[in-house]
Every structure is written in structure tokens, then in C-alpha cells.
Amino acid sequence: MGWGETFRTALESLNGRRLRSLLTMLGILIGIAAVMLTVGLGDGARREIDRQINNLGSNLLIVAPGSGTSLSGVRTAGGGSSLTLADAAAIADPAVAPDVAGVAPVVSTQGAAKWGTNDWTTLVTGTNVAWQSVRARVLGDGRFFTADEQDRAETVAVLGPNTAARLFGTTPAVGQRITLNDQQFTVIGVLASVGSSSMTNDDDTIVVPISTFAQRLSGSTNTQAVNVIYVGARDADSISAAHQEITRALTARHATTEANRDFSIITFEALMNALNTTTAVLSTLLSGIAAISLVVGGIGVMNIMLVSVSERVREIGLRKALGATPALIRRQFLVEAAILGLLGGLLGVVAGIAGAAALTPILNLEVSVSVPATLVALGVSLSVGLIAGVYPATRAAKLAPIDALRSE
Amino acid sequence: MSDVTPAAERRPLLRMSGVRKTYDTGAVKVEALRGIDLAVYPGDYVAIMGPSGSGKSTLMHIIGCLDVPSEGSYLLDGAEVAQLDETELAQIRNRRVGFVFQQFNLLASMTALRNVELPLVYAGVGKAERRRRATEALQRVGLGNRLDHRPGELSGGQQQRVSVARALVTEPTLILADEPTGNLDSVSTRDVLTLLDELHDAGRTIVLITHEADVAAHAAIRWRIDDGLLSETDLPPAASGPEEGGRHGLG
Numbered sequence: 001m002g003w004g005e006t007f008r009t010a011l012e013s014l015n016g017r018r019l020r021s022l023l024t025m026l027g028i029l030i031g032i033a034a035v036m037l038t039v040g041l042g043d044g045a046r047r048e049i050d051r052q053i054n055n056l057g058s059n060l061l062i063v064a065p066g067s068g069t070s071l072s073g074v075r076t077a078g079g080g081s082s083l084t085l086a087d088a089a090a091i092a093d094p095a096v097a098p099d100v101a102g103v104a105p106v107v108s109t110q111g112a113a114k115w116g117t118n119d120w121t122t123l124v125t126g127t128n129v130a131w132q133s134v135r136a137r138v139l140g141d142g143r144f145f146t147a148d149e150q151d152r153a154e155t156v157a158v159l160g161p162n163t164a165a166r167l168f169g170t171t172p173a174v175g176q177r178i179t180l181n182d183q184q185f186t187v188i189g190v191l192a193s194v195g196s197s198s199m200t201n202d203d204d205t206i207v208v209p210i211s212t213f214a215q216r217l218s219g220s221t222n223t224q225a226v227n228v229i230y231v232g233a234r235d236a237d238s239i240s241a242a243h244q245e246i247t248r249a250l251t252a253r254h255a256t257t258e259a260n261r262d263f264s265i266i267t268f269e270a271l272m273n274a275l276n277t278t279t280a281v282l283s284t285l286l287s288g289i290a291a292i293s294l295v296v297g298g299i300g301v302m303n304i305m306l307v308s309v310s311e312r313v314r315e316i317g318l319r320k321a322l323g324a325t326p327a328l329i330r331r332q333f334l335v336e337a338a339i340l341g342l343l344g345g346l347l348g349v350v351a352g353i354a355g356a357a358a359l360t361p362i363l364n365l366e367v368s369v370s371v372p373a374t375l376v377a378l379g380v381s382l383s384v385g386l387i388a389g390v391y392p393a394t395r396a397a398k399l400a401p402i403d404a405l406r407s408e
Numbered sequence: 409m410s411d412v413t414p415a416a417e418r419r420p421l422l423r424m425s426g427v428r429k430t431y432d433t434g435a436v437k438v439e440a441l442r443g444i445d446l447a448v449y450p451g452d453y454v455a456i457m458g459p460s461g462s463g464k465s466t467l468m469h470i471i472g473c474l475d476v477p478s479e480g481s482y483l484l485d486g487a488e489v490a491q492l493d494e495t496e497l498a499q500i501r502n503r504r505v506g507f508v509f510q511q512f513n514l515l516a517s518m519t520a521l522r523n524v525e526l527p528l529v530y531a532g533v534g535k536a537e538r539r540r541r542a543t544e545a546l547q548r549v550g551l552g553n554r555l556d557h558r559p560g561e562l563s564g565g566q567q568q569r570v571s572v573a574r575a576l577v578t579e580p581t582l583i584l585a586d587e588p589t590g591n592l593d594s595v596s597t598r599d600v601l602t603l604l605d606e607l608h609d610a611g612r613t614i615v616l617i618t619h620e621a622d623v624a625a626h627a628a629i630r631w632r633i634d635d636g637l638l639s640e641t642d643l644p645p646a647a648s649g650p651e652e653g654g655r656h657g658l659g
Contacts, residue, residue, distance in 0.1 A: 001529050016517050318513045321474060322574070323502020323530035325495045401474045405513070 001328050010336040017308070024304040025344030027297025028384060031290050032348025032377045033355060038286035040356045040367040045279045048365055053268045055194040055202065057135040059101075059236055061243060062266040063091070063229040063250070082254065082262040084224045085210075090249050091231060092130075097245035099238035104131035105226040107213055111206060113167055114179040120166040124180065124206045126213025127230075134232035135202075142174035142189030145209050153211035157185040162204040164190045180206065183216045239267055294380065297344065298388040305337050305392035309399075316396050317404025326397035333393035334386060341385015345378045352377070419486070420447035421581055421613055422471065427480035429466050429636075440466040441477070442636035448582075448615060453608040455616045455627035456638075463636040465586075468617045472507060472584045473500045485581045502530050506575030510587035512567045514559040514574075520546060521555040524574045531578060545573040549603060565596025572603055583607065586617045601626050 014021045053060075065082040088105035091097050104127050111124035131137075132144045145156045157180065164173040164187075173187045185208065194202050214223040233242040243265055250263055309316070316329060324332075349369075356367040429441040440463045448454055458464040469475040470482060473489055476497070482489045484504055492500065506527075507513075514523045524542040533541070546552055549569040559567050568588060575583050585604065589597040605626055608614055616627055624630050632641045 001532065005529050012517060314513065315515060318515070319526070319530070320498060321472070321501060321507050321513075322527045323498050323578075325498040325530075327495065328530065402469045405474070405509070 001324070006328075006331055006335050007339075009332060010339055013308075013312075013336060014339060020304060021340060021343075024300050024340055025347060027293065027300040028341055028344025028381050029297075029348040029351060031293035031297045031384075032345045032381050033351035034286065034290035034293055035377050035380070036349060036352025036369055036373060037355050037359070037367065038283055038290055039373040040352070040369050041286070041359070041363075041365070042279055042283040043370065044360075044363075044365045044367045045282075046276065049272060049275045049279075053272055054136065056268065057137075057230065057232060059233040059239055060134065060136075060268060061231040061233060061239065061246065063087075063231060063246060064264050064266065065227070066262065066264065083226050083229055085226060086224065087250060087253060088226060088229045090253055091229065091246050096249045097242060099234050099242040099245055100231055101234045102130040102134040102232040104128055104134045104230040104232075105210060106131070106228050106230060107210060107218065107226050109213075109217060109219065111181050111217065113163070113206060115167045115176060118167050118169075120163060122160075122163050122166075122204050122206060124208065124213070124217060126208055126210040126217065128210055130232075131207065131230065134230045137194070137202075138192040139189045140192035141172070142187070144189055144207075150209040150211055153209060153215050155183060155185045155212055155216070156188045156208065158189040158191060158207040159187055160191050160203045160205040160207075161193045162201075163206055166204075180208075181217055239269055243267060294384055298341075298384040301337055301340050301344075301385055301388035302392060304340075305333060305389055306395070308336070309333065309392050309396045312396075313399060313404045316399050317401050317406075320399070320401035321405060329399075330393040330397035333396045334389045337389025337393065338382055338385040341388065342378065342382045344385070345381025348381065349374050349377060418449050420483075421450050421452075421485055422446065422448040422615075423481075423483045424470075424477075425481050427470065427477040427482055429463075429470065429475070430478045440636055441470070443480070444636075444638050446631070446638060448613060450613055451608075451611055452629055453604075453614045453616070453627045454629045454631065455618060455624035456631050456633055457618060457621070457624050457641065458633035459619060462633045464617055464619075464633050466636075467633060467638075468584065468586050471582075471615060472505050473497050498530075502527060503578065504581040506578060506580040506583045508568070508571050508575050508583065508585040508588045510590040512559070512564075512571045512591070514567055514570055516559050519556045519558055520551060520562065520570045520573075523559070523570055524577050527574060527578045541577055542573070545577040546570070548576065549573045563596070564592050565599050568592060568596065568600050569603065572600065572607075576607070581613065583612055583614045584617075585614065587619070588616070589618070589620070589623055597623070 063083065083105070085105055088103050091100055092103040094100075107126040109124050110121060112119060112121045125131075128150055129145065129147050139158075140161055142158070144158055145154070149156050157178065159167070159173055167173065167178065168176065173190050176187050178185050178187060191203070191207075208217070210226075231242060231246060233239045246265055247258065247261070251258055251261055254262055256262060319329065320326075352374075353369050356369050359365070359367045424444050424446045427441055427444040428439065431438040431440060442463075444467060456464060456467065466475070470477055473484065473492075474497075476482075476492065477490050480490065484500065487500070489497070489500060501507075514520075515526070518526075521539070521542050524545055525538045528538040528541060543552070543555060546555055549572050551566060551569055551573065554562060554566060554570075559570070562570065568591075572588075575585075583604075588600055588604070592600060601623065604614055604616070614627070616624070618624050630641045632639050
């Protein structure tokens with residue numbers, strides 16, 4: 001008996017018990033779909049975290065006043081901030097902090113912008129030219145301000161894409177003049193969108209040179225204070241070195257100790273690790289559930305194959321009388337169990353893909369189904385079927401033909 | 409035993425000597441066969457009769473290589489069967505024996521053609537050849553126009569003819585029919601017995617197990633089994649009615 005005939009017979013037999021076969025596959029289906037979604041969710045979450053952190057600026061460190069760890073960095077200028085422009089200048093000195101590539105001190109305030117009859121209140125950020133590279137921002141239109149414009153404190157502004165849309169609608173923003181807290185500014189650029197982020201709204205802001213901000217927008221007399229300093233490390237490996245250098249420099253400048261320091265440094269390594277750990281724990285948990293589901297599915301296959309063997313005792317007896325060897329009978333039932341497993345796995349993959357497509361908009365997270373994960377899932381489902389089939393198939397093979405034929 | 413055939417010098421197709429079968433059911437030992445000696449020669453048509461519990465079924469199983477004797481020797485076509493394992497027995501059954509069962513034992517999900525092909529599948533015969541031989545066998549039993557019918561769409565007599573075709577298709581050494589007419593009406597019974605007669609006339613060796621004398625009457629040689637021992641019966645070929653004829657003790 002060839003393999004083709006074995007498969008044909010197995011398919012005929014499963015087809016003759018369609019409902020039962022489908023129900024049997026359900027266990028495997030759920031297990032495989034769960035595996036696929038788990039892997040997809042884990043990958044999606046990891047990618048989303050990476051994306052959000054890269055949007056903030058790669059290799060970014062945030063130096064914030066106080067010992068807290070507020071991520072927003074939004075405080076009104078001069079509100080007793082312990083950080084100054086001189087601190088920023090010190091960190092930017094390669095002799096002090098050789099692992100620092102860029103330093104962008106930031107002051108910010110709420111500002112009311114007007115263009116014609118449109119007005120929009122948003123966060124106004126005063127910073128230097130390094131901000132663009134440290135925060136890894138790209139211009140969607142126009143340009144960022146230059147060091148020259150910053151030195152001369154020119155009234156130029158770069159808008160976030162959402163801000164531009166609020167003020168100008170579909171009119172090109174670059175070259176227009178807007179009023180910002182009663183001061184005239186020229187729009188020279190519009191930032192490209194970085195998408196929504198749970199941390200800050202980086203698409204709705206107005207960026208101006210920090211010197212201009214101090215002269216025209218700041219309500220404070222202390223023009224030296226800054227809200228936050230963004231620091232870009234040279235590369236991912238130098239983040240912790242930069243962290244140490246900044247800590248040492250600022251501790252010395254503020255004449256304090258590391259224990260009582262009046263600033264804090266936030267890096268995203270720790271945050272990323274924490275999030276990745278959470279994701280990993282979640283993945284492990286879901287994988288556990290998926291594994292249990294597969295084991296239960298396997299037991300279901302075994303159970304139904306045992307039922308099938310006892311129902312088909314006569315058929316087995318007849319096949320043996322007609323010359324089927326025990327090995328062929330075993331193969332017959334193994335193939336049936338393997339097909340149940342594999343078909344269940346295939347349906348599970350389909351369900352997993354459908355589930356991923358359905359979850360993506362709900363979770364606002366790209367739940368993807370990878371090809372290797374699919375292949376592994378199919379391999380696993382086939383193995384579950386085969387393993388579950390061993391015992392029933394062996395029982396069928398061992399049936400004595402006379403007992404089998406005698407049964408009614 | 410050679411006295412039952414005219415040509416004693418021919419090699420027997422089946423030879424049993426001192427065959428015993430004991431079933432050990434834990435506490436009780438049941439002796440189903442208590443020393444059977446027999447020989448069947450090529451072309452013989454043998455009927456074995458006996459009431460239930462006589463050891464008839466056990467003898468049939470051993471003749472058909474579905475079971476092996478506890479003691480004694482059984483040569484089928486010159487090969488010693490008694491010591492074979494399950495796989496070897498399966499191959500012997502496939503090549504040497506064609507079964508016709510009382511319950512027909514056709515697979516309900518398959519067409520007549522596929523049912524008849526089944527022994528050839530296990531013999532490893534290729535698809536086209538299988539189809540050709542199965543078609544021929546079905547034509548031989550007069551069902552050439554029923555190839556694609558499933559057993560449920562055939563009458564009992566037709567089903568039994570399919571099963572005769574299945575028994576024929578491998579060109580076996582021996583056709584072993586176990587109460588082939590037990591589930592048939594009188595018309596179908598005559599059909600099937602006529603078919604067996606024709607096969608015998610064509611030179612086939614047939615062993616028929618039955619408890620009905622008029623069925624046994626079709627066979628040239630009739631044996632009786634009682635309490636695990638075999639004897640001859642001299643029932644005249646055309647006779648009918650209860651088969652209480654005199655017996656000759658046999659070994």
C-alpha cells in the first residue's frame with residue numbers, strides 16, 4: 001500500500017466524520033491561533049516601543065530639574081528651575097562630556113498663535129539648533145532655523161504638523177507671518193509628523209530660537225533658567241557613559257552630592273528594558289496558555305482517534321483479513337491523526353491571521369504574523385497530531401483480526 | 409485423509425496434522441480444536457458443517473490464517489503457517505486466501521470497485537492494474553454494471569457477489585466462505601451458490617463453512633465438526649433436510 005493510498009483512505013475516513021473531525025481540530029486551532037497572536041502581539045509591542053522611543057530621539061537622555069522623573073519637562077520658564085543655559089553649555093563641552101554629541105536646552109510656555117482669523121493655543125518651545133538632531137526630527141516643509149538666526153534672535157518659527165494644520169488648514173504655512181503672544185513671527189518650516197506618542201504630543205508645538213524666546217516670549221526675568229535639557233549621546237553604547245559624565249559635571253557645578261542632587265537624568269534604556277520585560281512576561285504567559293491549549297487539543301485528537309479505533313474494529317479486522325499488515329494499520333491511523341493536527345493547525349493559522357487583522361485597529365498596534373512563526377506553528381500542530389496518534393494507532397495495529405471481525 | 413481424493417499422490421493445498429487450539433481464559437481452559445487432521449487438494453470443493461460451539465469458527469480462522477494453532481502443523485500451499493507472526497500472516501492472507509463472510513464485510517463508504525480493489529491495494533498492485541482486475545472480477549460475478557455503486561445501494565445478494573469478487577480478485581490459492589448464504593434470501597442464496605459452483609467448475613479450490621445441509625450439498629466433500637473433532641458425513645449430494653447422516657470416524 002503506497003503513501004498516496006494511505007492519505008486517500010485517511011481523508012475519506014475523516015470526510016466521513018466531518019463534524020467530529022472539525023470539533024476535534026478546534027482544540028489545535030485555538031492553540032495555534034493563540035500562539036500566532038502571542039508572537040504577533042509580542043513583536044508588535046516591541047516594535048511599537050522601539051518606534052516611540054526612536055521618535056523621542058535616538059540615544060536620548062533627558063536632564064530635568066529636581067529629583068523627580070517627570071517625563072514631560074514642561075514647566076513655565078523661570079519657575080524655579082535648577083537648570084541653566086550654563087549647565088547646557090558645560091555638558092556640551094567635549095572636554096567635560098566626550099560621549100555627548102548634542103545638547104538642546106529647552107524652555108517652554110503656553111502660547112496663543114494667530115493667523116488671520118484662526119487662532120490656536122499650544123506649547124511654544126525655545127531651543128537651539130541642536131534640538132532637531134537630538135530629537136531626531138525631520139522637516140516636512142521648509143527648514144529649521146540656523147545658528148545665525150538663533151544668535152541674532154530672529155522672529156522665526158517652526159511649526160508642528162498639527163499646529164500648522166490648525167492655523168493654516170490647507171494653505172502652505174512656510175513664509176506666512178503669524179502672531180504669537182502679540183509678537184510677529186515668520187513660519188520657516190513645518191516638522192514632519194512623528195505620530196502619536198503616549199509620552200508627549202510632538203506634532204503640536206511651535207519651535208523658536210531660545211534667544212528669541214528669552215527676548216520676546218518669556219514671562220520670566222530669569223532668562224538663564226531652562227526647563228529641560230535634551231542630550232544626544234554619540235551612539236547607543238555611549239548612553240551610560242554620557243549619563244555618568246553629565247551627572248559628574250552637574251553635581252560639581254551645582255555644588256551638591258549625588259545623593260542630594262537637584263536634577264535627574266532620564267534615559268530610555270531602563271524604560272525600554274522594563275517594557276521589554278513586561279512584554280516578555282506577557283508573551284511567556286500567553287505561550288503557556290497556548291501550550292496548554294495544544295496539549296488539550298492533542299488529548300482531544302487522541303481521544304477521538306481512540307473512539308474511531310473502537311468504532312472501526314470491524315473495518316480494521318476486515319482490512320487485516322484482506323492482507324493489511326499491523327504496520328500499515330498503524331500508519332493509517334497515524335496519518336489520520338497527523339492530518340487532524342495539521343488541518344487544525346492550518347485553520348489556526350487562518351484564525352491567527354484574521355485575529356491579527358482584527359486586533360490591529362482595536363489595539364492600535366501592528367499585530368503581525370511572521371512566516372517563521374507560521375511554519376513553526378504548522379510543524380507543532382503536525383507533531384501534536386502525530387504524538388496523539390501513536391497510542392490509538394498502536395492499539396489498532398494490535399487488534400487481533402478474529403476479535404475485530406467478530407465484533408458487532 | 410488421502411482417501412477423500414481420487415489422486416492421493418497429488419500434493420495437498422491444505423494439510424493439517426494434530427491441530428489443537430486452546431483458549432486460556434484465565435480460570436478456564438477451553439479446547440476448541442482437539443486434534444484436527446485434514447487435507448484439501450487443488451480443485452476440491454469442501455463443506456465443513458457443524459453446530460455453533462463445535463469449533464467450526466476456530467477451524468475456519470485457522471484455515472484462513474486469521475489465527476494460528478496452539479499445537480500441530482498447518483501447511484498452506486507447502487508453507488508452514490503455525491509459526492508465522494502477524495505481518496507474515498497478513499501477507500499469506502493477502503496472497504493465498506480469499507474470504508467470503510456471512511456479513512459481507514464491505515466498507516460502506518467505498519464503491520463496489522474500491523471494495524474489490526482493497527486486497528490488491530495491500531498487495532501493492534498499481535492503480536491501473538488494480539482497476540482492470542477489479543473490474544474483471546466484478547464482471548465475472550455479473551456486476552459489471554454496478555462498479556460505482558456503494559454497498560448501501562446494492563441488494564444483499566449483490567453485496568455478497570461483490571464480496572465474492574473481492575475474494576477472487578487476488579487469484580488466491582483458496583476461497584474460504586464462512587456461512588456465505590446466512591444472511592441471504594432463497595433467490596440470492598441460489599445465485600451465490602451457483603457462483604461458487606461455477607468457480608469450482610473453473611478449477612478453484614473452495615472451503616465452505618455452513619450449518620445448512622442443502623448448502624453443504626453443493627460441495628463434493630463434506631466434513632462435520634463436533635466438539636473440536638472432524639468426521640466425514642455421507643450425506644448424498646442432492647439431499648436436503650437435517651444432516652443427521654451416519655459418520656465415519658476420522659483420526
